[in-house]
Amino acid sequence: MGEKSNFDDCLYGTVTVGERGQIVIPADARRDLNIKQGDKLLIMRHPVTESLMVGKLEAMLGFFEFMTNRLKNVEDAPVEES
Numbered sequence: 001m002g003e004k005s006n007f008d009d010c011l012y013g014t015v016t017v018g019e020r021g022q023i024v025i026p027a028d029a030r031r032d033l034n035i036k037q038g039d040k041l042l043i044m045r046h047p048v049t050e051s052l053m054v055g056k057l058e059a060m061l062g063f064f065e066f067m068t069n070r071l072k073n074v075e076d077a078p079v080e081e082s
Contacts, residue, residue, distance in 0.1 A: 018082070025035060033056065040057040055063070060066040 012026040015023040015026070017023055029035070035056060042054045042055055042057050042060045045051075046053055
């Protein structure tokens with residue numbers, strides 16, 4: 001799958017929450033994100049808005065590792081005086 005070019009390309013439509021709290025991930029999203037039966041997904045509440053963030057566990061772990069390393073680089077960077 002290539003990079004999505006704009007916001008509209010990232011939208012897969014809407015889903016309805018079922019009686020047991022379940023949703024169906026649209027087929028296009030599963031295909032584009034390579035989500036297969038048995039994959040573990042991480043579900044997080046957005047820290048500011050009333051929304052959920054969903055991602056494949058291994059992708060989210062990679063993202064958190066990337067961000068941790070970036071933050072370490074920022075911490076270790078020399079402070080510039082103005």
